[in-house]
Amino acid sequence: MTIFHYFFGNDKQRSKFIFNLIAPLYGKIDNAISEDYISICKSLNSKLDLSKYSILDIGTGTGAWITAIAKHSSKKVVGTDFSQKMIDQARIKHPEFEFVLSDGENLNSFADNSFDIVTASFVLHGMKKKERTAVLLEMKRVAIKYVFIHDFHKKTALFVRVLEFFERSDYINFKKYFTSELKEVFNNTYIIEADNGNAIYIGQIN
């Protein structure tokens, strides 16, 4: 991916270019978000005992979310991302986990019903509804029990809005419509809200 893809490529090419570009920096600053991640995972674990569940994390980045959620699980934990540079950074930072290069829209490295929980943190707001639904359906295919989407909810801080503008993400529509999009894919859905403009949207497999 080159700068050409940022200006003239499709949404996915632009997104991959940006994430490959920022991966080394992201690996250095993701400690700043870890506190919030640890806190919401603690709240999640108090509602739903995560210790017996294997976990697959989609769009794992440099591993902040997988680290927070894996604190509560004693089972297999794997991270995937479509950015090779993010995977490289994640492997350096977290040699304790397995990381696999994979596109969330096509998780063909993973069999049907192969992880108890399939999760994604701050990934789905970055894509349009069509791609979001494709990723959700793939997550549902691979999951045995739950799909967890950790992402924006309600009010978003100004500096984040600026970043989302440059990423040209779909976060505004995500916040408006994601709850109903989730209901199109799962019969049972729940939300665990954090107090900082984030939430975990849960789809339960029947």
Ligand SMILES: C[S@@+](CC[C@H](N)C(=O)[O-])C[C@H]1O[C@@H](n2cnc3c(N)ncnc32)[C@H](O)[C@@H]1O
């Ligand atoms: C904002 S970062 C979040 C990283 C990490 N989940 C976290 O919460 O710290 C979004 C990540 O999703 C990845 N991503 C975006 N679209 C993807 C796709 N279609 N398949 C796999 N990964 C994707 C990007 O490469 C990037 O690492």
